[in-house]
Amino acid sequence: MTEDLAIRLREVVKRYGEITAVNHLDLDVPTGTCVGLLGPNGAGKSTTMRMLTAQAIADEGELEVLGFSLPRDSKQARAECGVVPQLDNLDVTLTVEQNLLVFSHLYRIGRHERHEAIERSLVLANLVDRRDTRVDKLSGGMRRRLLIARALVHRPRLVLMDEPTVGLDPQVRQQLWALIDQLRSEGTTILMSTHYIEEAQRLADTVLIMSHGEGVARGKPSELVMEHAGREVLEVYGPPTRLAEVESEAGTAGLKTRRTGTSVSILGLDGRNGFGGFEGVRRAANLEDVFVLLTGEEIS
Amino acid sequence: MATEARPVKLGRLEPPAMTGVLVREIVNFSSYWRSATFSATVEPTIYLLAFGFGFGSLVSTINGYDYVEFVGTGIVATAVLFSSAFPAMFGTFVKYQFQHTYDAILAAPVDTEELVTAEALWVATRAGVYGCVPMVVAIPFGLDPAWGMLTVPFIAWLSGLGWAFFGITIAGYAKTIENFSYIVSAVLTPLFLVAGTFFPLTGFPEWVQVLAAFNPLHQTVELVRGAVLTGFEWNDLARVGLLVVFALIMWRLAIHAMERKLID
Numbered sequence A: 001m002t003e004d005l006a007i008r009l010r011e012v013v014k015r016y017g018e019i020t021a022v023n024h025l026d027l028d029v030p031t032g033t034c035v036g037l038l039g040p041n042g043a044g045k046s047t048t049m050r051m052l053t054a055q056a057i058a059d060e061g062e063l064e065v066l067g068f069s070l071p072r073d074s075k076q077a078r079a080e081c082g083v084v085p086q087l088d089n090l091d092v093t094l095t096v097e098q099n100l101l102v103f104s105h106l107y108r109i110g111r112h113e114r115h116e117a118i119e120r121s122l123v124l125a126n127l128v129d130r131r132d133t134r135v136d137k138l139s140g141g142m143r144r145r146l147l148i149a150r151a152l153v154h155r156p157r158l159v160l161m162d163e164p165t166v167g168l169d170p171q172v173r174q175q176l177w178a179l180i181d182q183l184r185s186e187g188t189t190i191l192m193s194t195h196y197i198e199e200a201q202r203l204a205d206t207v208l209i210m211s212h213g214e215g216v217a218r219g220k221p222s223e224l225v226m227e228h229a230g231r232e233v234l235e236v237y238g239p240p241t242r243l244a245e246v247e248s249e250a251g252t253a254g255l256k257t258r259r260t261g262t263s264v265s266i267l268g269l270d271g272r273n274g275f276g277g278f279e280g281v282r283r284a285a286n287l288e289d290v291f292v293l294l295t296g297e298e299i300s
Numbered sequence B: 001m002a003t004e005a006r007p008v009k010l011g012r013l014e015p016p017a018m019t020g021v022l023v024r025e026i027v028n029f030s031s032y033w034r035s036a037t038f039s040a041t042v043e044p045t046i047y048l049l050a051f052g053f054g055f056g057s058l059v060s061t062i063n064g065y066d067y068v069e070f071v072g073t074g075i076v077a078t079a080v081l082f083s084s085a086f087p088a089m090f091g092t093f094v095k096y097q098f099q100h101t102y103d104a105i106l107a108a109p110v111d112t113e114e115l116v117t118a119e120a121l122w123v124a125t126r127a128g129v130y131g132c133v134p135m136v137v138a139i140p141f142g143l144d145p146a147w148g149m150l151t152v153p154f155i156a157w158l159s160g161l162g163w164a165f166f167g168i169t170i171a172g173y174a175k176t177i178e179n180f181s182y183i184v185s186a187v188l189t190p191l192f193l194v195a196g197t198f199f200p201l202t203g204f205p206e207w208v209q210v211l212a213a214f215n216p217l218h219q220t221v222e223l224v225r226g227a228v229l230t231g232f233e234w235n236d237l238a239r240v241g242l243l244v245v246f247a248l249i250m251w252r253l254a255i256h257a258m259e260r261k262l263i264d
Helices: A045-052 A074-079 A096-106 A111-124 A140-152 A170-185 A197-203 A221-229 A240-252 A287-295 B015-054 B067-098 B101-107 B112-130 B133-141 B147-173 B177-193 B206-212 B216-230 B235-262
Strands: A005-016 A019-030 A034-038 A060-065 A068-070 A081-084 A158-162 A189-194 A206-211 A214-219 A232-237 A257-259 A263-266 A281-284
Touching (some): A005 A189, A019 A045, A034 A045, A034 A197, A045 A158, A068 A074, A081 A140, A081 B101, A096 A111, A096 B015, A140 A158, A170 A189, A206 A221, A221 A287, A232 A240, A240 A263, A257 A287, B015 B067, B015 B101, B067 B216, B067 B235, B147 B216, B147 B235, B177 B216, B216 B235
Parallel strands (some): A034 A189, A081 A158
Antiparallel strands (some): A005 A019, A206 A214
């Protein structure tokens, strides 16, 4: 009945003692799409990811992955999922190929398909030349690519990526985006958690913005931008007192603002020719505006 | 993507899942077998030589055996302990805490029960092999080869299995790796000393001897000594039974401890 949804979460709650890490979360990942789970650190993204592999057990709610009910049938679901973890957990004293070999066994690839599966993963991650290199001799970017290759060795229907590009420099990040985009275009369903807004904007068909364990907005990135931040934004620079003035005037005029470090952005400026005589930079509204607006400027 | 092609429900303790974990260990072993083999063989050999020459010059026979026969068989239990409980404690903790290996394995179709069981089977198999090393070393020093020696790998394996589960249990309950010192000092060292490896327990008060009957290391010592020096006796079955019970209890405890640790 939910065959068109690769992941379906309803009213999922996860508590750790006093802290509610995930609070009545609903999440749909339609088959064949890439969904971005976007939120600041501590929003509950990683906990959500861990629940999808039954490494965390929900206190309340319904979870279905690939039509299997969790946690009861989690093992079946895991057999058809690939997981790219946030923390590198490769076997560092083994070679690239040995790492893939181990996972071809863990994912129960038959003896006759094993060789081909490993070759395919090596090609996909562009690591053919590095097959005999020990992991501790690889660069950070190569290790990440190997983590992704390892998750794909059994051709999973669904790939879960927890912060796939965290801590990488921009060039390497772009390489990985190309790789993820390739997967997406091949029809693999992807759920990706990230706190890089650009990553979500580029790769995700739809995003769910999380804050304090709750889903606060969902939809296509462009639609979310239109809905919450409008088409255009005026970014006003100045000393803190001036910024406070801008905020209060915009507030009286019924416009939303958000702080951008050294400036204030006045959102939803669409069609107006400036605002209240404030000098500033006009720019297109983006997902970051929505993100900060919805998840709060103060990160506790 | 149709519903009719659902695979059969995956059960518990599936061989493919445990094979996956074992393959990981075997492939990893290829990168560190030298150091593991070195410590597993050299350490008990040093004990053997030190006690053999040191003590052996003071006592020529114990319970009617040459001292080299007495210690060359008893020390199998020491080798088993060193190659099972210790690697299981440290290995489990490192793989959990520092390498996050278990997070990766549990994201695959492997359950904690399969993970723990396979890890212990691997450690036990190593203990089965390494446990025999000091006995073999003792042969040129005067331990006579016997057919019963062929059963020693199996005794060492069974004992090693229990100690592997013991080590995993400790790693599962330990909050930090420093906690291990309590276990080593308060549990393993006393059990090691009242195993009857280097001297007979007959000198101890009666209550110690009664308690020692429940010491899996002591039963390992007695089984090996019996197999090599005297041949099978009926009460050996009770000793094997005790090792089986020890392994079974530790098995369930290890799974419980690791589930608590690995699944939030």
